[in-house]
Amino acid sequence: MQRSLLGNSDLSVSPICLGCWQFNGGKADETWPAQPIEVSQSIVNKAIELGVNFFDTAEAYGMHRSEEVLGQCLGNRRSDVIIASKFGARIKTPYKATDIEESLRLSLEALRTDYVDLYQVHWPVMINDAKETVAELKRLQAKGQIKHYGVCNFGVENMKEFINAEGAGITNQLPYNLLWHPVEFEILPECVKNNMSVLAYSPLQQGLLTGKFYKPEDVPEGRRRTRHFNKDSTSMSRHGQEGAEDQTFKAIQSIREACGKEGVPMATASLSWLLKQQNVASVIVGCSKPEQLEQNCKIAQLSQELKKQLAEATDDLKSTFGNNPDMWAPSSRIY
Numbered sequence: 095m096q097r098s099l100l101g102n103s104d105l106s107v108s109p110i111c112l113g114c115w116q117f118n119g120g121k122a123d124e125t126w127p128a129q130p131i132e133v134s135q136s137i138v139n140k141a142i143e144l145g146v147n148f149f150d151t152a153e154a155y156g157m158h159r160s161e162e163v164l165g166q167c168l169g170n171r172r173s174d175v176i177i178a179s180k181f182g183a184r185i186k187t188p189y190k191a192t193d194i195e196e197s198l199r200l201s202l203e204a205l206r207t208d209y210v211d212l213y214q215v216h217w218p219v220m221i222n223d224a225k226e227t228v229a230e231l232k233r234l235q236a237k238g239q240i241k242h243y244g245v246c247n248f249g250v251e252n253m254k255e256f257i258n259a260e261g262a263g264i265t266n267q268l269p270y271n272l273l274w275h276p277v278e279f280e281i282l283p284e285c286v287k288n289n290m291s292v293l294a295y296s297p298l299q300q301g302l303l304t305g306k307f308y309k310p311e312d313v314p315e316g317r318r319r320t321r322h323f324n325k326d327s328t329s330m331s332r333h334g335q336e337g338a339e340d341q342t343f344k345a346i347q348s349i350r351e352a353c354g355k356e357g358v359p360m361a362t363a364s365l366s367w368l369l370k371q372q373n374v375a376s377v378i379v380g381c382s383k384p385e386q387l388e389q390n391c392k393i394a395q396l397s398q399e400l401k402k403q404l405a406e407a408t409d410d411l412k413s414t415f416g417n418n419p420d421m422w423a424p425s426s427r428i429y
């Protein structure tokens with residue numbers, strides 16, 4: 095599998111990054127079903143066999159549980175791979191420098207390692223102050239406990255605050271896929287300007303872009319929390335909006351037909367399309383079984399005709415959702 099460098103760093107990553115939110119050690123969360131550790135183990139083994147060298151996890155995924163599972167599954171292969179993790183698991187009391195240090199300590203312990211290759215701010219609302227955060231990240235970098243740092247879910251103003259604190263970071267991890275375009279309006283151009291690589295998360299819109307769901311009710315309840323779905327679709331919804339269910343499923347049907355005509359699986363078309371977008375260095379995809387990862391690693395060259403049809407299928411959704419990139423909430427958490 096090919097590699098590309100993140101930002102101006104020496105981190106050389108595969109275009110497919112394995113998302114480890116699903117690694118819950120057999121305990122379901124509000125979004126993902128229980129995944130026994132043996133299944134996570136077989137997914138990690140498959141990833142390494144296929145040439146995937148990039149893994150994304152976070153403190154917030156089960157309060158270090160996902161990191162623990164990843165550390166255990168990697169075993170003595172830690173130095174062969176690049177681990178991205180994140181701090182930030184609460185909003186009400188944002189992280190001060192000492193909280194970041196403690197969070198990293200617990201992450202290193204869980205991951206069974208003494209360094210994280212890419213340490214990310216999970217959400218801008220989770221930090222106390224940009225200058226304090228940048229200074230602490232640089233201090234942890236100087237200590238060798240993190241090799242590089244990046245951000246997630248940062249809008250243009252959030253990025254500017256980090257740039258003004260003289261520490262933009264090498265990556266911005268963002269929600270981006272054929273059914274979710276808001277980052278295209280302002281955020282991607284800002285990433286290009288500042289040489290920040292984009293890591294695209296939920297690249298299959300949590301399974302919708304595999305084509306296996308035909309109507310909203312087919313989608314597991316925890317995944318109906320996003321702004322694609324009506325606020326009443328699940329009691330866990332936080333956005334309070336009407337959603338765009340008809341448009342979403344119409345777009346999925348058009349993508350299904352366009353891909354069907356060319357014999358390209360929808361997941362392949364979706365991930366391949368994403369990897370050609372501005373500054374996207376890697377797509378972070380989660381899996382519930384190794385066979386899915388095998389399928390998701392099949393990147394293809396898409397025909398001009400298919401690209402045109404994918405754009406036509408999703409243009410309406412792009413204008414409906416506008417430029418708020420937050421998949422779960424109104425425009426209050428990212429600016």
Ligand SMILES: NC(=O)c1ccc[n+]([C@@H]2O[C@H](COP(=O)([O-])OP(=O)(O)OC[C@H]3O[C@@H](n4cnc5c(N)ncnc54)[C@H](OP(=O)(O)O)[C@@H]3O)[C@@H](O)[C@H]2O)c1
Pocket residue numbers: 112113114115116150151216246247267294295296297298299300301302304306361378379380381382383385386387389390
């Ligand atoms: N920074 C952030 O704020 C943030 C937010 C969200 C996610 N992330 C990261 O991004 C990663 C990926 O995002 P995500 O998990 O939200 O969504 P995703 O990667 O778009 O979807 C993952 C889910 O889709 C299904 N799937 C995957 N490949 C498939 C295939 N080939 N055929 C059929 N179904 C398939 C699986 O669920 P089923 O088999 O159960 O249907 C899988 O768990 C996460 O693991 C996490 O590391 C980061």
